[in-house]
């Protein structure tokens with residue numbers, strides 16, 4: 126059986142979050158708008174129009190490049206990529222070819238097996254998106270030009286990816302970073318981030334790459350993994366059967382669970398790239414690039430590492446709290462507020478992850494909803510009462526849920542309902558004696574006296590239930606031990 130080496134490269138297209146389109150003032154935020162309502166002479170490619178470069182798109186692309194550890198090139202050039210298809214009204218796409226705005230970066234991923242891998246980023250360039258074809262049931266096709274001319278960045282990885290899992294992780298990581306710095310909405314459902322995956326296989330020992338197949342327009346993390354798993358298997362089976370893999374573009378059919386041939390892959394020379402005569406080369410000063418660099422926020426990996434070292438969180442917890450920037454911000458605000466009440470950051474992380482994330486999952490809400498469901502002041506107030514010993518953890522958990530669902534203020538509820546933890550020995554001794562006198566306690570008492578120390582748990586449970594969770598469990602336990610020894 127021949128062993129095969131797998132080579133995968135990714136091309137990720139992401140909408141750049143700007144108010145207007147790439148080359149004119151036509152508004153870009155067309156989500157939900159009727160077809161062909163966000164169009165202009167420039168985005169329709171009418172003769173005689175001239176493109177004007179969107180400055181904000183350039184800023185965000187440069188920031189994205191830096192966040193992906195790329196070099197921002199002081200000079201870059203726009204080119205025309207020629208192809209004829211109805212979604213492209215001009216007959217060419219304005220893009221960047223041999224001189225992109227950013228080059229030579231990398232992202233780091235961590236596999237489920239715990240291995241950290243660095244995947245090279247060859248380039249990041251700016252271009253415009255095309256219109257969208259909608260294929261109707263009666264075999265006719267409709268064109269919507271709302272998307273035509275919206276700003277895109279294309280991020281091309283080096284062929285460093287070797288498994289479908291790694292491909293998914295790279296896609297996830299790049300999307301996370303783009304959203305984190307505000308360069309893209311990252312909205313996969315709306316196609317704001319899409320991934321093309323190139324994959325080839327070759328027998329071990331063979332130096333030159335096998336024929337490359339490109340799987341186009343994948344807009345889900347799960348699909349990228351599934352499509353590549355299928356495609357690698359298909360190529361290996363083809364070669365094992367004595368056939369050869371054709372260089373082509375294939376589409377992923379999620380409904381059928383397989384890729385399907387679409388068209389033979391063009392070679393770069395088919396596009397007849399040439400410099401765009403209507404846009405001069407883009408010149409960026411070193412000072413301008415330094416200013417953009419200064420604007421970059423602390424990035425997810427750095428923030429995760431800081432959460433581990435500064436707050437003593439586990440890698441896993443720190444990871445969960447830094448998946449999205451608003452969640453990381455919320456956590457740190459809660460840490461600061463709860464520290465005043467004497468709480469550790471670890472305590473805050475436990476409440477956010479164990480109670481907050483559990484309820485979000487149960488109610489089907491995104492992590493970013495926690496800040497409104499459980500405002501920082503409510504969370505830190507609640508944790509403050511727990512660490513001071515004013516309420517038990519059991520009571521705090523109930524209040525957390527009530528606050529989450531109904532927006533109640535947990536601190537106020539404690540006062541209103543008299544939920545303060547009972548630590549007073551005299552009051553608790555009465556409760557302990559009542560529990561021990563209950564016939565239901567007889568069996569456990571017998572076992573305890575017979576030497577089974579764990580039988581005390583049952584008695585403790587009885588007292589805790591009778592106090593509706595308000596009794597201080599430690600005080601109850603020592604009172605039980607006292608009373609059982611005395612009787």
Ligand code: MN
Pocket residue numbers: 138252279
């Ligand atoms: Mn492209």
